[in-house]
Amino acid sequence: NVIADSAVLTGTARSFEESARHIIEREIEQVVKGVCQMHDAAYTYEYVRGYPAVKNHPKPTEYIAGIANQTEGVTEVKEAETQMGGEDFAYYLQHVPGTFFYTGAMPENSKDVYPHHHPKFDINEKAMPIAAKVLANAVLSYNE
Template sequence: MAAADFFEITIQGKGGHGSSPHTSIDPIVVGSHLANQLQTLISRTKNPMQAGVLTISTFQAGSEANNVIPDTAYLKGTVRTFEPTLRSLLEEKIKTMAEHICAAYDATCTVTYTKGYPAVYNHPAETEVIKTVFTDKFGAETVETTPLRMGGEDFAYYLEKKPGSFFFVNSGNAEKGIVYPHHHPKFDIDERALLMGGKAFLTIAEHYLAAQTETAIKHKTAIEAAAE
């Protein structure tokens, strides 16, 4: 799961009448150029071998009047990356591009960039343990490796402190029509997935408890052997 950052850009222009655009600084035109040019950070600044997404989710300007050029325009969006260097680069470039494009049109802007969850890093040893115990318990056909996903996940903070692994439990069911993604108005889950999730965690706990017991027995045996 990717690092999930967010940005907000307020463009300050100069309002005026739609019939006299030369007397104003149109923030809609400025914002339109900025919205298009920000995409070049992904297509032309980012290394093609790196994963990264920049999405503008909001563009607001003007009112119900159809003959008024507004004072301001407002954009916000999200940036998703995996590599810290790219994450920092895109933050820097968004701010620089916004300032320079606005200056080219005699507008100004305020950029707020908020770093969200870091990228999820699954530790190899723990991931291999989970894969093995799930395969043994539930069968190889139920376990699969998923590709990188650009969604964010706060479990990343735990994995920065302790080795571990993040996994998904499938909650869809095509036969029941449960096929819609997150944020869709018809999103739902097959609640049997809750039971499977519980079984998954119990399987992990069982593995580690068995491993600790085996280690304790070996340690006790070694002490007894040394005492003899």
């Protein structure tokens, strides 16, 4: 048996709250530091922050839901469960009130549903013009 003289550990840490992101970053280093001190080992710690949580704002979310409910072709409007996926749109929402929404483009009559970024991921392309109508209606009926 040969024991390696070094190791590289990688992972992903996600949270819904910005304050938790700070705690996670700090606590991971504390654990690494403690383990290395116990075993007289050295470490290099690099924490690269990924996307923040997507946090929709209530007023724009209500607005787009109302528009969607009035748009021809939309069959259902519902609030999605909170999810841990990473999305760069989160950065916009940190600066401008807005909402991120799904278009409901699951393939018709398909029992094989794959997540986004999977090589077999597919969409029902009929949903795209409906989503475009929702966005166009939102722009055309917007008055601040």
